[in-house]
Amino acid sequence: MxxxxxxxxxxxxxxxxxxxxxxxxxxxxxxxxxxxxxxxxxxxxxxxxxxxxxxxxxxxxxxxxxxxxxPEPALHEALDALDAELAAQAERIAAQREHLARLRAQSPDPDLPEPLAAMFAKAAADGAPARAIAKEKELLLLDLALHPERTDAIVAEYVGMFERLVQRTDYAELAHRFDALADVDADPATVDALAVELAAVIRAEHAAGDRTRGAWNPLAETLMTDWGSTMPPSQRRVMERAVELVADLF
Amino acid sequence: MxxxxxxxxxxxxxxxxxxxxxxxxxxxxxxxxxxxxxxxxxxxxxxxxxxxxxxxxxxxxxxxxxxxxxPEPALHEALDALDAELAAQAERIAAQREHLARLRAQSPDPDLPEPLAAMFAKAAADGAPARAIAKEKELLLLDLALHPERTDAIVAEYVGMFERLVQRTDYAELAHRFDALADVDADPATVDALAVELAAVIRAEHAAGDRTRGAWNPLAETLMTDWGSTMPPSQRRVMERAVELVADLF
DNA sequence: CTTGACCCTGACGCAAGGTCAGGGTCGCAG
DNA sequence: CTGCGACCCTGACCTTGCGTCAGGGTCAAG
Missing domain, CATH: 1.10.1660.10 (Multidrug-efflux Transporter Regulator; Chain: A; Domain 2)
Structure with missing residues (x-):
């Protein structure tokens, strides 16, 4: 045996x-x-x-x-069920691969909605600093997570904003100057000059305004504030000053 | 927060x-x-x-x-690797499904080599009793497991044996009579008559003989003996008697 | 007598969480 | 003030199909 x-x-x-x-x-x-x-x-x-x-x-x-x-017939049923399951798995895998393929063909970053991926790609091509783009992505991610039901509206909003920005200013240069502040302790004059420029941009955006910002949300409030607080000090001073300059709009 | x-x-x-x-x-x-x-x-x-x-x-x-x-480029590598992995999975699944499809199209029993599946299907169609067919499958499975390197030879051997059997005798009827013994305590005359017929079949097979039975194997010996011992008593008596009748061949 | 190849049981590990169990906390309504 | 429901905490066990020790006994050969 x-x-x-x-x-x-x-x-x-x-x-x-x-x-x-x-x-x-x-x-x-x-x-x-x-x-x-x-x-x-x-x-x-x-x-x-x-x-x-x-x-x-x-x-x-x-x-x-x-x-x-x-009994034997159960075996055939089981094989049917197994086949169905395998088919489902195959489909899932195909979908994942398709997803992957699209990502790699398009964007340096996984899984932003397509128009946004294209938008960021253009910004990078135009010479906007990588760090600034990354920050902008973060903001976008937060926005999308906070308002999952308004995904399309948010996407349209960002894209519209970006396109107007492209036409209006040398946004890449502006972004560079803002980005540079991350590494230094800027003097008040520099801060003020940049804040004035930013305020102008905000004002123009407000005039073009398609903000349908929707449901105000305490979570959104605290999160955005918290996110702002992670900015380097000089940048934060610029933002605070710019907000003061447009306080009359809100 | x-x-x-x-x-x-x-x-x-x-x-x-x-x-x-x-x-x-x-x-x-x-x-x-x-x-x-x-x-x-x-x-x-x-x-x-x-x-x-x-x-x-x-x-x-x-x-x-x-x-x-x-670093970021690692992400792209990882996505490449992931895609390759998914591709491999998809291939595996496709192979499994194909396997399943063939099984269900062909055979009442999963995963015997194809010629054998066809052979058993024909035997069932010819009216051989299901129990006998099941036993024959068991024997075949054992044989294949015991000599994994000789799969093709064994398959050919079984198919050849079956085809000769079809031409030579009413094997379905013979199988029925043998099968019926499983449920009864047969009298010696019946046993002897059947044994004689079986011995004739064995003799004819031996004459046609393409047995290349290959490496004798102590495992094979004990397993086959053990398998024989699971036969119902009347059937076993027939087999023993038949073996006596052809003892001179070996 | 030793050595190497087996065998035994029992227990932990794996991937990515799900699902209790037992207990503390918050905010709101009565 | 006191409940109540919804939330939070830790810790521990469950899932699949075995792989991999750990610690110890057995067998056949040299």
Whole structure:
């Protein structure tokens, strides 16, 4: 009679797997010899071979148990179900790959809605500093997360804003000057000059205004404030000054 | 500042998942308020959103950790690797489904080599009893498992044997009479008559003989003996008697 | 007698969280 | 002030299909 190692070898599996099948009741425990070793006969091998075949088709072990002990037609149903499941998996994988392909074809960053990906790509091409773009993305992500039902509106808003910005100013240069403040402790004159320019931009945006900013939200408030507080000090001073300069608009 | 539930909601995930990310170090533990609740800021939400996006693309959490902390080009490599992995999975699934399709189109039994599946299907169509066919399949499975390197030879051998059998005798009728013995305690005359017929078949097979039975094997010996011992008594008596009758051949 | 190749049981680990259990906290309504 | 429901905390066990020790016994050969 066979030892467990021989049995496993003949069935193309491992000793550990066989013991596992015993533990979960998929294979009956065979008799032991006088030293406590399991000893297997032909019937055990046949059952193990069946288990392995079904396993290799991708069936779960508990189902295999039902099938081997149950009636034959159940097997066909199970295979149907398995096929359906595999089809679903295949579809999911195809969708993921498509997603991946689009990402890599388009954008340096995964998974922003397409118009925005294009927008950021253009900004980068125009020479806007990477750090500023990253910050802008963060803001956008927050906005999208805070208003999941308004995704399309938000996207349209950002894109519109960006396009107007492109026409109106040398935004890349402005962004560079603002970005440079991150590394220095700027003097008040510099801060003020930049704040004036930013205020002008904000004013123009406000005039063009399609802000449908929607539901005011305490979460949004605190989060945006918190996000602002992560800006480097010089930049924050510029923003605060700019906000003062346009306070009359709100 | 956000509670963990708000954070999870905004990121489209669950509280439990966020805590999991803390435990594995994927998200830093945020400060606690005076009652011990975690309180999150914008930076945490941004990081969590990134994690979720990559997760939804199918990346593993430990890789996400490396990517978020590592340099950007690593991300593109990772996406390449992920795509390759998904492609491999898709291929595996396609192969499995094809396998399944063939099985269901052809055979009442999963995964015998094709000529054999056809052979058994014909035997069933010819009216051979299901029980006998099942037993024959068992024998075949054992044979294949015992000599994995000779699969093709064994298949050819069985098919050849079957075809000769079809031409030579009314094998279905013979099988029926043999099968019927499983349920009764047959008298010696019946046993002897059947044994004589079987011996004739064996003799004819031996004459036609293309047995290249290959490496004799102690495992094979004991297994086949053990398998024989599972036959019902009357059938076993027939087999033993038949073997006596052809003893001179071996 | 030793050595190497087996065998035994029992327990932990894996991926990514789900699901209690047991207990504290917040905010609002009565 | 007191409930109540909704939320938060930690800790621990569950899932799949085994792999991988850890610690110890057994067998066959040299």
């Amino acid at each position: 066979l030892t467990i190692g021989e049995l496993a070898g003949l069935a193309g599996t491992t000793v550990r797997a066989v013991r596992h099948y015993h533990r979960i009741g998929l294979l009956p425990e065979p008799p032991r010899d006088r030293s406590g070793y399991r000893r297997y006969g032909a019937a055990a091998l046949i059952r193990l071979l069946r288990v392995r075949r079904l396993r290799e088709l991708g069936l779960a072990l508990d189902r295999i148990g039902e099938l081997l002990d149950g | 956000l509670t963990i539930g708000e954070l999870a909601g905004l990121a489209g995930t669950t509280v439990r998942a966020v805590r999991h990310y803390h435990r594995i170090g994927l998200l830093p533990e945020p400060p606690r308020d005076r009652s011990g609740y975690r309180r999150y800021g914008a930076a945490a939400l941004i990081r969590l959103l990134r994690v979720r996006r990559l997760r939804e693309l199918g990346l593993a959490l430990d890789r996400i950790g490396e990517l978020l902390d590592g």
